[in-house]
Amino acid sequence: MKELFSLFLTFAKIGGFTFGGGYAMLPIMQRELVEKNEWVSNDELLNYYAVGQCTPGIIAVNTATFVGYKRKGVLGSIFSTAGIVTPSVIIIMLIATFLKNFASYPVVQSAFAGIRIAVCATILVSIVNLWKKAIKCWIDILFCAGAFILSAFTPISPLWIVLIAGTCGVFCHLKKEVE
Amino acid sequence: MEAWVLFIEFFKIGLFAVGGGLATLPFLNQLVEKYPWYTASDLANVIAVSESTPGPLGVNMATYTGFTGLGIPGGVIATTGIVLPSLIIILIIARILDQFNKNPYVKAAFVGLRASVVGLIAAAVLGIVQISLFHTGQTEILNMFNWKAIVVFLFLTIFRFRFEKVHPIVFIAIGAGLGIVLGGF
Numbered sequence: 001m002k003e004l005f006s007l008f009l010t011f012a013k014i015g016g017f018t019f020g021g022g023y024a025m026l027p028i029m030q031r032e033l034v035e036k037n038e039w040v041s042n043d044e045l046l047n048y049y050a051v052g053q054c055t056p057g058i059i060a061v062n063t064a065t066f067v068g069y070k071r072k073g074v075l076g077s078i079f080s081t082a083g084i085v086t087p088s089v090i091i092i093m094l095i096a097t098f099l100k101n102f103a104s105y106p107v108v109q110s111a112f113a114g115i116r117i118a119v120c121a122t123i124l125v126s127i128v129n130l131w132k133k134a135i136k137c138w139i140d141i142l143f144c145a146g147a148f149i150l151s152a153f154t155p156i157s158p159l160w161i162v163l164i165a166g167t168c169g170v171f172c173h174l175k176k177e178v179e
Numbered sequence: 180m181e182a183w184v185l186f187i188e189f190f191k192i193g194l195f196a197v198g199g200g201l202a203t204l205p206f207l208n209q210l211v212e213k214y215p216w217y218t219a220s221d222l223a224n225v226i227a228v229s230e231s232t233p234g235p236l237g238v239n240m241a242t243y244t245g246f247t248g249l250g251i252p253g254g255v256i257a258t259t260g261i262v263l264p265s266l267i268i269i270l271i272i273a274r275i276l277d278q279f280n281k282n283p284y285v286k287a288a289f290v291g292l293r294a295s296v297v298g299l300i301a302a303a304v305l306g307i308v309q310i311s312l313f314h315t316g317q318t319e320i321l322n323m324f325n326w327k328a329i330v331v332f333l334f335l336t337i338f339r340f341r342f343e344k345v346h347p348i349v350f351i352a353i354g355a356g357l358g359i360v361l362g363g364f
Contacts, residue, residue, distance in 0.1 A: 015234045019346065025235070051272060051280055054289045056197045057265030058237035065269040074270060081266055085258055088234030092242040093254050095228055107359055114358020116223040116311040117328055118351050121335040122230065123304050125343065126201055130297045140294035148298030151205060158205040158299055159195045162292065169291020170284055177283035177290075 004072055004079045010037060011064050011083030016091075025060050039071055060084055139172050182256055185216070185249060189241055189260030196261075197289070198296045200229070200236025203261070205303040207244055216248025219306040226307075227354075230347040237261060311364070328364040331357055 010032050018025045026049065034042050045063070052062035061081055068080030102108045135141060143165055150156050188210060196202040204226070211219050225247070229239035238258060245257025272279050279285060309315070312332055317323045331354075339350060358364065 015238075017233055019230075019233050019348070047276065047280065051269075051276065053198065054280070054285060055265070055268050055272065056195055057193050057268065058235045058261070059199055060235040061238065061262050061265045062269050065266050066273060069270060069273045077266060077270060081262055084235065085238050085262055088232070088238045089242050089254060089258055091232050091234065092228065092239050093246050093251060095232065096243055096246045096254075099224065099228070106363075110358045110361075110363035111355040112220075112224060112227075112358065113311075113328075113364040114331070114354040114356065114361070115227045115351055116220065116307060116354075117332050117358075117364070118335055118354025119223050119226045119230075120304065120308050120311050120332055121339050121354075122347055122350060123201070123226070123300070123307075124336055125339045127297060127301050127304070128340075130198075130201075130300070134293040134297050140290075143291055143294035144298040146298065147295035148302045151299050151302035152305055158209060158303075159191060161295060161299060162195045162197065165291045165295035166288040167291075169288040169294075173287035173290045174283060177286045 004076060006037070007068050007071060007076055008079045008083040011068075011080045012086055014064075015060070015084040016087030025063075029063065033067055040067055044070075143168070182249060182252060184214070185245060185253060186256050186260045188214075189245065189257040190263060192241070193261040193264035196237065197292050200240065201300050202296050203237050203240055205299040207240060208303040208306060210244070211306070214248070216253075217244055220310050221247055223307045223311065227351050231351055325364055327361065331361070331364070 014025060014028055014032055018028050026045075029045060030042060033039050034045055040048075045067075048063045048066040049059065051066070052059040055062055061084060064080040064084040065077045068077035070076075072079070099108075103112075131144070135144060147161050147165060150161050151158060192203050192206040196206055204222075207222060207225070208219075210216065211222060217225075222244075225240055225243045228243055229236050232239055238261065241257040241261040242254045246254035249256070312325055312328050313323055314325050335350070335354060338353075339345075
């Protein structure tokens with residue numbers, strides 16, 4: 001019981017103090033999980049991250065589930081996941097309530113018009129970075145362009161595009177992966 | 180009833196959004212068209228707030244959109260929905276970790292997935308670009324461009340590429356500041 005509680009608290013700390021999730025969380029996870037609590041080894045943690053990238057869902061949540069399961073089974077995984085999610089839920093709801101009450105003020109509306117433009121710019125930069133990581137050959141460009149066109153100009157759900165891309169990926173890349 | 184629909188929609192996102200927080204964006208964008216929970220301009224605020232607060236981006240985005248749609252229960256339901264598939268999948272995989280990790284089929288599928296997700300995110304952002312940088316309902320081509328906004332966008336983009344290490348929160352604050360000083364767009 002004590003360890004379940006400490007799993008929850010440790011992951012709440014990780015969720016409550018790191019911005020950005022995913023890779024931004026790796027250093028603090030190494031400190032909290034590997035060095036301080038010695039729940040997993042560094043290699044195990046990196047392995048979890050690798051699998052977290054190759055499975056659907058949020059990488060930080062996937063990692064929390066792995067560590068919790070390794071320590072205390074199914075119950076441990078539930079406590080860890082609840083821990084990493086709880087700070088977000090509370091903080092976001094407070095901010096959302098606050099914004100809702102002030103949304104009608106002209107100053108706030110002007111600020112958000114500016115913020116929207118900043119968001120366009122940050123996402124453009126994120127897309128460029130993702131491109132550099134994910135696009136390695138001309139087939140990748142076809143996948144990317146195909147997904148873009150299907151998603152932007154047809155009503156096909158992203159869900160189907162993801163399924164199609166995964167299936168086509170097996171056909172196009174399997175030979176390379178087997179070698 | 181609506182709570183159940185919300186749960187199912189976010190469960191689907193958790194199941195199919197591969198490759199980190201922004202990968203949820205194409206799905207959230209699709210919900211704008213399907214349900215009256217939030218609008219395309221809410222979605223831009225969701226991204227801004229999610230990037231400026233601690234916690235995993237995907238969780239923040241689920242909580243915010245769920246809350247905007249159905250209040251506090253909505254936030255909790257959406258978050259539970261997006262997290263649950265991960266929990267189930269990882270519990271299954273944890274037993275066969277090594278086989279899964281090295282399976283060539285899995286690896287090949289994910290090479291294709293990661294490439295297509297870049298295109299999906301780019302398509303999802305078009306809606307936000309449209310409301311931020313263009314005037315809607317204009318017939319003459321020159322009037323369609325919101326020139327003031329486009330100049331600010333170019334400035335912010337160059338700034339962002341130049342100082343990539345700067346925290347997004349600083350960057351979003353600059354956007355807010357410019358918005359207030361210039362009196363909206």
